[in-house]
Amino acid sequence: PLSSFDFYCQLNHDADSARSNYAATLKITMVAWLMEQTPCPEPVIRSRDKASCGFNHDVTGQLLCPVDYNWEDAS
Numbered sequence: 571p572l573s574s575f576d577f578y579c580q581l582n583h584d585a586d587s588a589r590s591n592y593a594a595t596l597k598i599t600m601v602a603w604l605m606e607q608t609p610c611p612e613p614v615i616r617s618r619d620k621a622s623c624g625f626n627h628d629v630t631g632q633l634l635c636p637v638d639y640n641w642e643d644a645s
Contacts, residue, residue, distance in 0.1 A: 597623075604629060 572580065601617035611629040616622050625631040628641075635641040 598617045601615050601623070604611055604615055611627070613622065613627070615627055615630065623630050625634060632641040
């Protein structure tokens with residue numbers, strides 16, 4: 571039988587793995603959804619390329635931008 575500490579460590583590890591799997595799936599699903607929109611985002615968003623996502627891309631950057639700020643305002 572597992573000790574309380576070992577049980578806690580295993581439970582914590584499994585929770586971390588579940589979050590990681592969910593985040594990876596969510597990213598792929600979100601990119602697929604964005605690429606189905608009309609007009610299609612330019613440049614193309616690639617789910618496996620971190621450099622083309624997030625604040626580096628106008629479409630994803632606008633979605634991530636806090637509501638208190640205007641993504642279109644460069645100042």
